[in-house]
Amino acid sequence: MSDSFAPDLLADQHIVVTGGGTGLGRAMALRFADLGAAVTINGRRPDPLAETVRDIEAAGGAAEGIQCNVRDYEAVQAFFEEAEDRQGPVTRLVNNAAANFLAPTEDISPNGFDAIVQTNLYGSFYCTQACGQRWLERDAEGVVLSIATTYAETGSAYVVPSAMSKAGIVAMTRSLAAEWGSEGIRLNAVAPGPFPTEGAWDRLVPDDDLEQKMRERVPVRRFGEPEELATLASFLLSDLSAFMNGEVVTFDGGEALAAGGQFNTFTRMPRRQVKALMEQMRPE
Numbered sequence: 311m312s313d314s315f316a317p318d319l320l321a322d323q324h325i326v327v328t329g330g331g332t333g334l335g336r337a338m339a340l341r342f343a344d345l346g347a348a349v350t351i352n353g354r355r356p357d358p359l360a361e362t363v364r365d366i367e368a369a370g371g372a373a374e375g376i377q378c379n380v381r382d383y384e385a386v387q388a389f390f391e392e393a394e395d396r397q398g399p400v401t402r403l404v405n406n407a408a409a410n411f412l413a414p415t416e417d418i419s420p421n422g423f424d425a426i427v428q429t430n431l432y433g434s435f436y437c438t439q440a441c442g443q444r445w446l447e448r449d450a451e452g453v454v455l456s457i458a459t460t461y462a463e464t465g466s467a468y469v470v471p472s473a474m475s476k477a478g479i480v481a482m483t484r485s486l487a488a489e490w491g492s493e494g495i496r497l498n499a500v501a502p503g504p505f506p507t508e509g510a511w512d513r514l515v516p517d518d519d520l521e522q523k524m525r526e527r528v529p530v531r532r533f534g535e536p537e538e539l540a541t542l543a544s545f546l547l548s549d550l551s552a553f554m555n556g557e558v559v560t561f562d563g564g565e566a567l568a569a570g571g572q573f574n575t576f577t578r579m580p581r582r583q584v585k586a587l588m589e590q591m592r593p594e
């Protein structure tokens with residue numbers, strides 16, 4: 311994708327992308343490497359990591375993939391040791407790894423709840439703390455970007471553990487923006503709307519009909535493209551956004567806002583029909 315960033319926008323950065331082997335994490339890792347960063351990605355499965363590293367290297371970038379389950383505190387500690395041994399001090403972190411499934415809340419088992427909350431909330435905390443400890447100790451600046459979701463603000467039916475944990479990530483972002491800002495550490499989040507990745511769609515989109523209805527809910531009438539998110543993330547990790555701290559950037563084609571306005575439903579009718587309806591309501 312062409313954009314107007316300087317080609318060395320992220321040179322001299324070592325960026326960790328959790329869950330960077332697939333979906334949005336992969337798109338971000340590819341773009342960061344293209345903009346000059348050394349990238350380390352993690353995840354539980356080796357194959358997606360190897361494939362993404364191979365693709366980054368084939369494009370001339372620098373990348374390492376290290377297996378890690380972010381639910382496991384000790385594994386996260388070992389991951390950062392290994393990442394820094396391989397590519398030097400980590401300077402940026404993207405908390406992207408996540409777990410989710412659709413389920414009626416009354417049917418979720420303790421293990422199911424843990425699988426989601428430990429991945430999203432605990433995993434993001436473990437990684438953020440590991441980076442913060444290093445940066446504070448070294449008196450180094452740093453940036454954390456966390457991938458939230460629009461329903462972190464509103465809540466959503468049938469994804470309650472995900473909504474709870476993403477809301478916690480937003481709270482962590484805002485809290486640490488205040489606590490660590492004076493030390494040169496910035497934290498922001500992105501709240502994406504729907505982006506058709508295999509990981510999300512396999513678990514969250516029951517059929518084509520619901521997918522089409524979901525598309526119609528988005529004012530711009532399309533889903534996001536992973537490369538668009540990667541562009542925003544590149545800006546947020548770079549010094550171009552140096553004054554931005556504690557923000558949650560909604561990136562959803564207007565979907566969340568449109569869900570809130572009572573009369574937005576008219577936008578799903580032909581405009582001519584809407585105008586006729588409104589015309590007939592005008593006083594004589």
Ligand SMILES: CCCCCCCCCCC/C=C/C(=O)SCCNC(=O)CCNC(=O)[C@H](O)C(C)(C)COP(=O)(O)OP(=O)(O)OC[C@H]1O[C@@H](n2cnc3c(N)ncnc32)[C@H](O)[C@@H]1OP(=O)(O)O
Binds near residue numbers: 421
């Ligand atoms: C209608 C159109 C909608 C359009 C969509 C728009 C998108 C909106 C925005 C969405 C915002 C957020 C999106 C995302 O986060 S997408 C990321 C999705 N990616 C992943 O989830 C990747 C990682 N996921 C996993 O690894 C697995 O899915 C899992 C979370 C299940 C964890 O796997 P693991 O192997 O660690 O664990 P188990 O398989 O052993 O399962 C653990 C317990 O969880 C229970 N479980 C699993 N699946 C379900 C289910 N579908 N319903 C209920 N319970 C489930 C499982 O039974 C285990 O519990 P028990 O041991 O008690 O049986």
Ligand SMILES: NC(=O)C1=CN([C@@H]2O[C@H](COP(=O)(O)OP(=O)(O)OC[C@H]3O[C@@H](n4cnc5c(N)ncnc54)[C@H](OP(=O)(O)O)[C@@H]3O)[C@@H](O)[C@H]2O)C=CC1
Binds near residue numbers: 334354509
């Ligand atoms: N796609 C969408 O519409 C939206 C996505 N998001 C967010 O975007 C991010 C990326 O999602 P997306 O790319 O769509 O989905 P993916 O399923 O492709 O990405 C999730 C990644 O996280 C990794 N992961 C899961 N559990 C763990 C774990 N315990 N330890 C380490 N890595 C783990 C997975 O790899 P592995 O299984 O190998 O561990 C996978 O690479 C997530 O934070 C998601 O909540 C937010 C809003 C909308």
